Amino acid sequence: MLAAAASVLTAAAAALVTLTASATPAAAAGTGTGYLHTSGNKIVDSTGATVRLTGLNWFGMETDNHTFHGLWAGRNATWRMQIDHMAQLGFNTIRVPFTGDSLRSGAQATSINTDSNPDLIGLSPLQILDKVVDYAGQKGMRIILDRHRPSAAGQTALWYTSSVSEASEISDWQMLARHYANNPTVIGADLFNEPHAEGTEPNGTGACWGCGDTARDWRLAAQRIGNAVLQANSNWLIFVEGVSCPSGGTPNQWDNVPDDPMECDWWGGNLAAAAQFPVQLSVANRLVYSAHDYGISVYDRQPWFKDANFPNNLPDVWDHFWGYLYKNNTAPILVGEFGSTLANPLDTQWLTKLMSHMGSGTNGMSFTYWSWNPDSGDTGGIVQDDWVTVNQNKMDIIGPSLIPPVGSTPTTTPPTSPGTSSPPAGVSCATTYTLTNTWQGGFQAALTVTNSGTSAWNNWTVTWTMPSGVTLGSGWNATVTANATTWTAKAPSQSPTLAPNASVTIGFTANGPSSPGATNIHCS
Known part of the structure; x- marks a missing residue:
């Protein structure tokens, strides 16, 4: 390809927040x-x-x-x-x-x-x-x-x-x-x-x-x-x-x-x-x-x-x-x-x-x-x-x-709480939350979600809890919304299905404190 060019990003050193660990086949991610x-x-x-x-x-x-x-x-x-x-x-x-x-x-x-x-x-x-x-x-x-x-x-x-x-x-x-x-x-x-x-x-x-x-x-x-x-x-x-x-x-x-x-x-x-x-x-x-x-x-x-x-x-x-x-x-x-x-x-x-x-x-x-x-x-x-x-x-x-690199132990979501739905049969949801950048009054983060199961995950949805006082700036790779401390990412209409062993990294910017990050992550 005849091209020349440049690129740089705004992401500070990644700080991984590990949830519940699970074993994953060597090449599943x-x-x-x-x-x-x-x-x-x-x-x-x-x-x-x-x-x-x-x-x-x-x-x-x-x-x-x-x-x-x-x-x-x-x-x-x-x-x-x-x-x-x-x-x-x-x-x-x-x-x-x-x-x-x-x-x-x-x-x-x-x-x-x-x-x-x-x-x-x-x-x-x-x-x-x-x-x-x-x-x-x-x-x-x-x-x-x-x-x-x-x-x-x-x-x-x-x-x-x-x-x-x-x-x-x-x-x-x-x-x-x-x-x-x-x-x-x-x-x-x-x-x-x-x-x-x-x-x-x-x-x-x-x-x-x-x-x-x-x-x-x-x-x-x-x-x-x-x-x-x-x-x-x-x-x-x-x-x-x-x-x-x-x-x-x-x-x-x-x-x-x-x-x-x-x-x-x-x-x-x-x-x-x-x-x-x-x-x-x-x-x-x-x-x-x-x-x-x-x-x-x-x-x-x-x-x-x-x-x-x-x-x-x-x-x-x-x-x-x-x-x-x-x-x-x-x-x-x-x-x-x-x-x-x-x-x-x-x-x-x-x-x-x-x-x-x-x-x-x-x-x-x-x-x-x-x-x-x-x-x-x-x-x-x-x-x-x-x-x-x-x-x-x-x-x-x-x-x-995309099959993301594994720089740390893969994680899965904890058991669902009462009132929340579970992923469909054959779907196993693994997640990793990463704080990618911070600045005065705000931050950027990423939530990687992997379907580590054996069935396709159609119209996937992920919800999680953010600290009180945090407001959503923008999101990408999904439709990201926030209702007080409950945040939701839904599959985009152009790409509604997550195949077995496939992953998606949901990125977002936010205003407010970055700690303790995403908690209570659930997939459905």
């Missing part, structure tokens, strides 16, 4: 234990429990800033606060785009507000990445590293240029693989971002799949680079994106879509030839295929957007290009980038259909949404331009699919 590997179309942890990565992209390290965008914000938006906010919303993985330029000796991170981030003063881009990795790990999150561009100059069709060789890319990857060899927070390498066709003629000069030309065949290059990475760190997952057109060329210059709409997909999105020409790695159970998909706000001329059966035609499109690998139990799929401003109402249908297609709970496909950053020009971000306010339209659609 969070990202599992130890290093990850694959089993058929699943990603599993060191115990064999299924893990679903439900994350986002936080970019900037691939640009001339050489570090995460948004570090220029003020004291209410430090780098730690951003990660706090991601975790509170339920994202369990961060995909980090970077370029080799940011790894060079003497590389300098720029556009950092050192008043709000004094602990980053004088650090190199890699040292800042180390701090992000360490803190994300403390939150129970995982990190995927993404070689986004050969250099900060911009995206290219091929994984190398005249000045940045494949050998240089391999050297960078092996350095990172060794650097994080004993840190399972970093789970793997997305080898190169969005290889694509180039030129205006069929069989052009861009990346192909299965064409056999070692200078252009991305599948062969992915094997070479991936195996080199595994030599340095055999525990890593290897994420391999598709191309745009298997031939590496197409009659249309911009989007690479020829007359046959099923020949070419988005940059990095076409894995249609992977069945015939699979990626073969030297270490078994390490391959994850990754596809990208975007909405109309990015490019409105994709032919499937104009199909008379839209959006019901989309699952067949996705299955043709990449979903079949998951359905056939060939390998896991990570939808590594997908996004939209949602300015066009059709994009709401596109995103809703895509989230449904990827599945629910731990059995769904993994994904990392583009992006956290609000300054991605054609998609916007999860947070808006103030780096704090959540884009609620997006979270209403994405939120029910």
Whole structure:
């Protein structure tokens, strides 16, 4: 995705208020234990429990800033606060785009507000990445590293240029693989971002799949680079994106879509030839295929957007290009980038259909949404331009699919009191209340609710008690209301169902004292 941008949040260090503890299967929430590997179309942890990565992209390290965008914000938006906010919303993985330029000796991170981030003063881009990795790990999150561009100059069709060789890319990857060899927070390498066709003629000069030309065949290059990475760190997952057109060329210059709409997909999105020409790695159970998909706000001329059966035609499109690998139990799929401003109402249908297609709970496909950053020009971000306010339209659609990280013991609601209803049969409600920020006269908090049962929870409702004198400011990810000390969050109409093992994080701001926080939490 061609974008650059920034993000910061207003959330102070999280203070968890633990309710009644309960045992939860290792991967019912969070990202599992130890290093990850694959089993058929699943990603599993060191115990064999299924893990679903439900994350986002936080970019900037691939640009001339050489570090995460948004570090220029003020004291209410430090780098730690951003990660706090991601975790509170339920994202369990961060995909980090970077370029080799940011790894060079003497590389300098720029556009950092050192008043709000004094602990980053004088650090190199890699040292800042180390701090992000360490803190994300403390939150129970995982990190995927993404070689986004050969250099900060911009995206290219091929994984190398005249000045940045494949050998240089391999050297960078092996350095990172060794650097994080004993840190399972970093789970793997997305080898190169969005290889694509180039030129205006069929069989052009861009990346192909299965064409056999070692200078252009991305599948062969992915094997070479991936195996080199595994030599340095055999525990890593290897994420391999598709191309745009298997031939590496197409009659249309911009989007690479020829007359046959099923020949070419988005940059990095076409894995249609992977069945015939699979990626073969030297270490078994390490391959994850990754596809990208975007909405109309990015490019409105994709032919499937104009199909008379839209959006019901989309699952067949996705299955043709990449979903079949998951359905056939060939390998896991990570939808590594997908996004939209949602300015066009059709994009709401596109995103809703895509989230449904990827599945629910731990059995769904993994994904990392583009992006956290609000300054991605054609998609916007999860947070808006103030780096704090959540884009609620997006979270209403994405939120029910999120499996939050587990940085502390999962909790459940206490037995219901007389006069309160219980969750329906098959639904087990687990909750965690987090104080995320405070200021004079007010605070921000989050209540994460998980359906840890075996049945879907339709039209879910959660009630709790807040201290006397506290008044509601605003709420998100649910319809939040307050009646004196009794507060209620109801499922939004756009997303009324919480699937088994799915979670939603209800955020709100309030006026008044923050202590003792939410008590008497009940689900119905």
